[in-house]
Amino acid sequence: xxxxxxxxxxxxxxxxxxxxxxxxxxxxxxxxxxxxxxxxxxxxxxxxxxxxxxxxxxxxxxxxxxxxxxxxxxxxxxxxxxxxxxxxxxxxxxxxxxxxxxxxxxxxxxxxxxxxxxxxxxxxxxxxxxxxxxxxxxxxxxxxxxxxxxxxxxxxxxxxxxxxxxxxxxxxxxxxxxxxxxxxxxxxxxxxxxxxxxxxxxxxxxxxxxxxxxxxxxxxxxxxxxxxxxxxxxxxxxxxxxxxxxxxxxxxxxxxxxxxxxxxxxxxxxxxxxxxxxxxxxxxxxxxxxxxxxxxxxxx
Numbered sequence: 001x002x003x004x005x006x007x008x009x010x011x012x013x014x015x016x017x018x019x020x021x022x023x024x025x026x027x028x029x030x031x032x033x034x035x036x037x038x039x040x041x042x043x044x045x046x047x048x049x050x051x052x053x054x055x056x057x058x059x060x061x062x063x064x065x066x067x068x069x070x071x072x073x074x075x076x077x078x079x080x081x082x083x084x085x086x087x088x089x090x091x092x093x094x095x096x097x098x099x100x101x102x103x104x105x106x107x108x109x110x111x112x113x114x115x116x117x118x119x120x121x122x123x124x125x126x127x128x129x130x131x132x133x134x135x136x137x138x139x140x141x142x143x144x145x146x147x148x149x150x151x152x153x154x155x156x157x158x159x160x161x162x163x164x165x166x167x168x169x170x171x172x173x174x175x176x177x178x179x180x181x182x183x184x185x186x187x188x189x190x191x192x193x194x195x196x197x198x199x200x201x202x203x204x205x206x207x208x209x210x211x212x213x214x215x216x217x218x219x220x221x222x223x224x225x226x227x228x229x230x231x232x233x234x235x236x237x238x239x240x241x242x243x244x245x246x247x248x249x250x251x252x253x254x255x256x257x258x259x260x261x262x263x264x265x266x267x268x269x270x271x272x273x274x275x276x277x278x279x280x281x282x283x284x285x286x287x288x289x290x291x292x293x294x295x296x297x298x299x300x
Contacts, residue, residue, distance in 0.1 A: 022046035022047055022048070022265065023043075023044070023047045023048075024047070024048050024049075024050060025039040025042060025043055025047060025048070025049045025050070026039075026049075026050050026052070027039045027049060027050065027051040027052060027056075028051065028052030028053070028054055029052070029054065031052065033049075035056065035058055035060075036049070036051055036056055036058060036060040036069065036079070036088075037058055037059075037060045037061070039051075040060055040061070040062055040063075040064065040067070040069070043064055043067045044064065044067075045064060045065050045066040045067065045265075046066055046067070046265045047067050047068075047265075048067070048068040048069075048070065048265070049067065049068065049069045049070065050070055050072065051069065051070065051071045051072060051077055051100075051101070052072050052077070053071075053072050053073055053076040053077050054076075054077065054078070055078045055080055056077075056078065056079050056080065057080045057082050058079070058080075058081075059081050059082075059084055059085040059086060059087065059088070059089070059106075060079070060088045060089070061088075061089045061091050062088070062089065062090045062091060062093060062096055063091050063092070063093055064093060065093045065094050065095055065096070066094070066095040066096070066265050067096055067097075067265070068096070068097040068098075068099075068262070068264070068265055069088075069096070069097065069098050069099075070097070070099050070100050070262065071099065071100030071101040072100065073100065074099075074100045074101055074102055074128055074129060074130055075102065075130070076102075077100060077101050077102065078101065078102045078103075078104065079101050079102070079103045079104075080104055080105050081103070081104070081105045081106035081107065081108075081115070081134070082105055083105050083106075083107040083108070083135075084107070084108055085106070085107070085108040085110070085113060086106045086108065086110075086112075086113050086114050086115070086116065086117040086139075087103040087104065087105065087106030087114070087115040087116060087131075087134060088101075088103060088106075088115075088116055088117070089116075089117040089119060090116075090117065090118045090119065090121045090124050091117075091119050091120075091121070092119060092120045092121060093121055093124075094121055094122045094123045094124065095122075095123045095124065095265070096121065096124045096125070097124070097125045097127075097262060097263055097265070098116065098124075098125070098126050098127075098129070099125070099126075099127045099128045099129070099260075099262045100128050100129070100262075101129050101130070102129070102130040102131075102132065103115040103116060103129055103130070103131050103132075103134070104131075104132050104133045104134060105133060105134065106134040106135060106136075107134065107135035107159055108135070111141075112139045112141035112142070112168070113135050113136070113139070114134055114135060114136035114137060114138055114139035114157075114166065115129075115131040115132075115134035115135075115136070115137050115138060115157065116129065116131060116137070116138045116139070117138075117139045117141060118138075118139070118140045118141065118144045118147055119139075119141050119142060119144065120141075120142050120143050120144055121144050121147065122144065122145050122146050122147065123146050123147065124144075124147045124148075125147070125148045125150075125262075125263055126138060126147070126148070126149050126150075126152065127148070127149075127150050127151040127152065127259075127260040127262065128151045128152065128259050128260055128262070129151075129152045129153070130152075130153045130155070131152055131153065131154045131155070131157065131164075132153075132154075132155045132156050132157070133156055133157065133158070134157045134159060135157070135159030135160060135161065135162075136157055136159060136161050136162070136163045136164075136165075136166045137154040137155075137157040137163065137164045137165055137166075137180075137183065138152070138154060138164070138165045138166070139163075139165075139166045139168070140165070140166065140167045140168070140170045140173055141166070141168045141169075141170065142168060142169055142170065143169060143170060144170040144173070145170055145171050145172045145173065146172050146173065147170075147173045147174070148173070148174045148176075149165065149173065149174070149175045149176075149178060150174070150175075150176050150177045150178065150260045151177050151178070151257060151258065151259050151260035152178045152179070152257075153178075153179045153181075153257070154178055154179065154180045154181070154183065155179070155181050155182050155183070156181075156182045156183065157183045157184075158182075158183065158184055158206075161184070161188075162183055162184025162185060162206075162207070163183060163184065163185050163186075163187065163188040164180040164181075164183035164185070164186045164187055164205065165178075165180060165186070165187040165188075166187075166188050166190075167187070167188070167189045167190065167192040167195060168190045168191070168192065169190065169191045169192060170192050170195075171192060171193050171194050171195065172194050172195065173192075173195045173196075174195070174196050175187070175195065175196070175197040175200060176196070176197070176198055176199045176200065177199050177200065177255070177257055177258065177260065178200045178201070178257060179200075179201045179203065179257045180200055180201065180202050180203070180205065181201065181202070181203035181204055181205065182203070182204055182205065182206070183205045183206070184205065184206050184207045184208075185205055185206075185207050185208045185209075185210070185211055186202045186205035186208070186209045186210050187202075187209075187210045187211070188210075188211045189210075189211065189212045189213065189214065189217060189241070190213055191213065191214060192214060192216075192217065193214050193216035193217060194216060194217065194218070195217045195218070196217070196218045196221055197210075197217065197218065197219050197226065198218070198219065198220050198221045198224050198225055198226060199224055199226065199255055200226045200227070200255070201226070201227045201229075201254045201255055201257065202226055202227065202228045202229060203227075203229045203254070204229050208240055209228055209229075209230065209239075210239045210240065211239070211240045211241045212239050212240070212241040212242060212245045213241045213242055214241075214242055215241065215242030215243060215244060215245045216242075217245075219237075219239060219245070219246065219247040219248075220247050220248050220249040223249050224249060224251075225237070225247040225248060225249035225250045225251055226247055226250065226251065227250070227251045227252075227253065227254045227255055228247070228250055229254075231250050233252065236248045236249075236250065237250040
């Protein structure tokens, strides 16, 4: 027969699990962390990193699933990659959120180097950024699937490749509500399929607005396409690359790119960071009382 001590131990484990917390880590002058990388290294799944205004000359690499890295003000919270490597890199992890920064001078020797790199990562969100003056603006690289890129200004990325956004062998991503302008090529898709790209502005990209070598992506959705600054105003917009790659519903006027709501990590409310999940905690406590009561009843 199970002893009373074992029942109590099981119930304590349940109670402790229900009391697990998600933490907020603050970065900046006079904060617990002075670099973004040091906060990333300390973060656990579900945590949020809040970065105060300032210039951070570093190349943060994210290797923990399910963390959020949020800048206080995208105009004044700046990651400068110093052309050494990607400005910030999501490295083989999933469900990361990056929002609220200017990211510049991302580069380096790696073929996936960019202002923002998602490398073999799934379900990540990159939103509300200014991505400027990088080797490539945003790189979604090598089996990086189901990511969302939205609410960004991707401007003047004129490095060796000079793509505003680069998708390389990556599928089922959503690229919506972005200003993609003044790059060599606005967006370049290589061996990527079933990606959705709509409600974006493609403005004055110097060597071409877009290139899609597979022809297996969607450039419009529900009769909503993109705005192309070189569109003649007649019929579908033809995209370079494979045959018959079309935006069937090009827009006559540019979109007003809006800030996107930042998703919270699973199980964490935006205004309750660091608190336990009360429902589970109460249930665990009740189970503990019932289990002990049943045990005592059987002993009588």
